[in-house]
Amino acid sequence: MSDLASPQNSPALAASPGVFARALRKPLWLRVALLAGVVALLEFYGRLYADPAFMSPPSLIVKAFFDKIAPQPKILEALWFCVAQIAAAYALSVVFGILIGLLIGASGFSRSAFLPIILLLYAIPQVSLLPLVILMFGLGPAAKIAFGFSHGIFPIIMNVVAGMRDVKELHLRAARSMGASRMDTIRHVILPHAVPSLFTGLRLGMTLTLLGVILAELYVSTGGIGYFTRVFAESYDPAPLFALTGCLAIIAVIFNELVRIAQNHLTPGKRRPPTLKNSVKE
Amino acid sequence: MERSSFATRSVQLAFLAVVAGAWFFATETGSVTPLFLPKPASVYVALERLVKTASFWSAVMVTLTTIAKAFAIAIVAGVLAGYAITRSKLATQVIEPVIAGLFTVPITLFFPMFILFFGIGTGSKVAYGATYAFFPIALNTIAAFSNMEERYLRAARSMGAGQFDTFRHVLLPGALPVLITGMRIGFFICFASVLGGETISSVAGIGRNIALAAELMESARMYAWITFVIATSVTLNLLVYSLENHIRSR
Numbered sequence: 001m002s003d004l005a006s007p008q009n010s011p012a013l014a015a016s017p018g019v020f021a022r023a024l025r026k027p028l029w030l031r032v033a034l035l036a037g038v039v040a041l042l043e044f045y046g047r048l049y050a051d052p053a054f055m056s057p058p059s060l061i062v063k064a065f066f067d068k069i070a071p072q073p074k075i076l077e078a079l080w081f082c083v084a085q086i087a088a089a090y091a092l093s094v095v096f097g098i099l100i101g102l103l104i105g106a107s108g109f110s111r112s113a114f115l116p117i118i119l120l121l122y123a124i125p126q127v128s129l130l131p132l133v134i135l136m137f138g139l140g141p142a143a144k145i146a147f148g149f150s151h152g153i154f155p156i157i158m159n160v161v162a163g164m165r166d167v168k169e170l171h172l173r174a175a176r177s178m179g180a181s182r183m184d185t186i187r188h189v190i191l192p193h194a195v196p197s198l199f200t201g202l203r204l205g206m207t208l209t210l211l212g213v214i215l216a217e218l219y220v221s222t223g224g225i226g227y228f229t230r231v232f233a234e235s236y237d238p239a240p241l242f243a244l245t246g247c248l249a250i251i252a253v254i255f256n257e258l259v260r261i262a263q264n265h266l267t268p269g270k271r272r273p274p275t276l277k278n279s280v281k282e
Numbered sequence: 283m284e285r286s287s288f289a290t291r292s293v294q295l296a297f298l299a300v301v302a303g304a305w306f307f308a309t310e311t312g313s314v315t316p317l318f319l320p321k322p323a324s325v326y327v328a329l330e331r332l333v334k335t336a337s338f339w340s341a342v343m344v345t346l347t348t349i350a351k352a353f354a355i356a357i358v359a360g361v362l363a364g365y366a367i368t369r370s371k372l373a374t375q376v377i378e379p380v381i382a383g384l385f386t387v388p389i390t391l392f393f394p395m396f397i398l399f400f401g402i403g404t405g406s407k408v409a410y411g412a413t414y415a416f417f418p419i420a421l422n423t424i425a426a427f428s429n430m431e432e433r434y435l436r437a438a439r440s441m442g443a444g445q446f447d448t449f450r451h452v453l454l455p456g457a458l459p460v461l462i463t464g465m466r467i468g469f470f471i472c473f474a475s476v477l478g479g480e481t482i483s484s485v486a487g488i489g490r491n492i493a494l495a496a497e498l499m500e501s502a503r504m505y506a507w508i509t510f511v512i513a514t515s516v517t518l519n520l521l522v523y524s525l526e527n528h529i530r531s532r
Contacts (some may be wrong), residue, residue, distance in 0.1 A: 128488075
C-alpha cells in the first residue's frame with residue numbers, strides 16, 4: 001500500500017539506476033504516485049481513525065457506488081439529467097457566445113460600445129440571482145440550463161472579442177493590399193487568428209457552465225442531484241454521498257477533456273495561447 | 283479599455299435606458315407578473331425599508347466576516363503552498379498540473395461534504411470559500427515564482443545578495459504583478475462562493491436572505507437584496523482595480 005506512496009525512499013529502487021529509477025523521475029509517474037499516496041492515506045485514515053458518520057475510506061466509497069448508487073434508477077436518471085443539462089447549457093453558450101462575440105468584435109466601434117456592458121454583466125455575482133432564476137424557470141431542467149448558460153456565455157464572448165482584437169495591423173494591411181474585401185479579411189485573417197483565444201474561452205466556458213448547472217442542482221433540494229445529496233448528508237451516510245460526488249466529478253472531468261481534445265484537434269497549426277499556461281487570468 | 287468617444291458612451295447610455303425603460307413599461311402595463319419582476323418603485327421602497335432594519339446589517343456582517351476569514355485562510359495557505367512548491371523544479375512539474383486539473387472541476391460539487399464536515403453554520407462557508415479561493419492564488423503564486431528569469435537571480439547572487447536580499451529585491455518584485463492578479467481573482471471567487479454557499483444551505487447571511495425572500499415570494503425584498511449585492515460587487519471591483527493599479531505603479 002505505501003510502496004506506491006513513497007517510491008523515492010525505497011532503497012531497492014535507489015540502488016539500481018535502471019529503467020524504474022528513470023521512469024520515477026518523470027513527472028507523470030510521480031504525479032500518479034502522489035495521487036495513489038493520497039488515496040492510500042485516505043484509506044488508512046478512514047479505516048482506522050475517522051468517524052464513520054463523516055468520513056469513508058475510498059474502498060467503501062467504490063462499494064457504495066455499486067450497492068447504493070448504481071442499482072437505483074432514480075439516481076442514475078438524475079445523473080443523466082445532469083449530463084443532458086450541461087450539454088444543452090454548453091451548446092447554447094457556445095452558439096450564442098460565438099455569435100454575440102463576432103457581432104461585438106466585428107468593428108472597433110461596436111467593441112468599445114458593447115464590451116463594457118458585457119464586462120459589467122460579467123462582474124455581477126450570478127449566484128445572487130440563483131433564487132430568482134429558480135423562481136422564474138421552476139424546479140425542472142429549464143432553470144438549470146438557463147443558469148449554466150448564463151455562466152458559460154460570458155467567457156466565450158470575451159475571448160472571441162479578445163481574439164479578434166489582437167490581429168496584427170500588418171496582416172490586415174497585407175490582406176487589404178492584396179485586394180481582400182471586408183468579408184474576405186474576416187474569413188481568412190481575423191477568424192483564424194481568433195481560434196486559439198476562442199478555445200481558451202470555450203474551456204473557461206465549460207468550467208463555468210458546469211459550475212452554474214451544479215449550483216442550481218444543489219440549490220433545488222426537492223429533486224435531482226440536490227435531493228439525493230441532501231438525503232445522504234442528513235442521514236450521515238457519507239459513502240454514497242462521496243460516491244455520488246465522485247460520479248459528478250468524473251462527469252465534469254470528461255466534459256473538460258472533450259473540450260481539450262477538440263482544442264488540440266481543431267486549432268490551426270496547433271497554435272496555443274501564449275505561455276504562463278496555468279496562471280489564472282479571467 | 284478602448285477609446286471611449288461620445289458615440290460609444292451614448293450607445294451604452296441608450297442600452298441602459300432601454301433596459302430601464304423595458305423594466306418600467308413591462309411592470310406598469312402588467313405584462314409581467316410582479317412576482318418575477320416587481321415595479322422599480324417598490325424595489326426602491328423595499329431597499330429603503332431593508333437598510334433601516336438591524337437584521338439587514340447583521341446579515342451583511344455575517345457574510346463579510348465569513349468572506350474575510352475565508353480569504354485570509356486562502357491567501358496564507360495559497361501563497362505558502364505555492365511558494366514552497368516552486369522551491370523545487372520537480373515539485374512544480376509534478377504538483378502544478380494536479381492543482382490546475384482540480385481547479386477545472388467545480389468545487390461546488392463538494393459543497394455537501396463541507397456541510398457534512400463543518401455543519402450548516404458559517405464554518406462550512408469559510409472552508410468552502412477558502413478552498414475555492416486557494417486554487418487561483420496557489421496557481422498564480424506558482425506561475426509568479428517559477429517563471430523568474432534565471433539570469434536575474436544569478437546577477438543578484440553574483441553581486442553578493444544573500445537569500446533574504448534576493449527574495450526581497452528580486453523574487454518578490456518580479457512575482458508581485460501575477461501574485462496580485464491571483465489574489466484579486468481569488469477574492470472575487472471567494473465572494474461569489476461564500477454567497478453561493480449561503481444561498482444553497484445556510485442559516486444566516488446575505489445569500490440566505492435572498493433565498494428566503496424567494497421562498498416567501500417577497501420579490502420586492504429579493505430584488506432589493508440583489509440590488510445591494512450588485513452595487514457592493516461593482517464598488518468592490520472598482521476598489522480592487524484601483525488598489526491593484528496603485529500597488530503595481532509603485
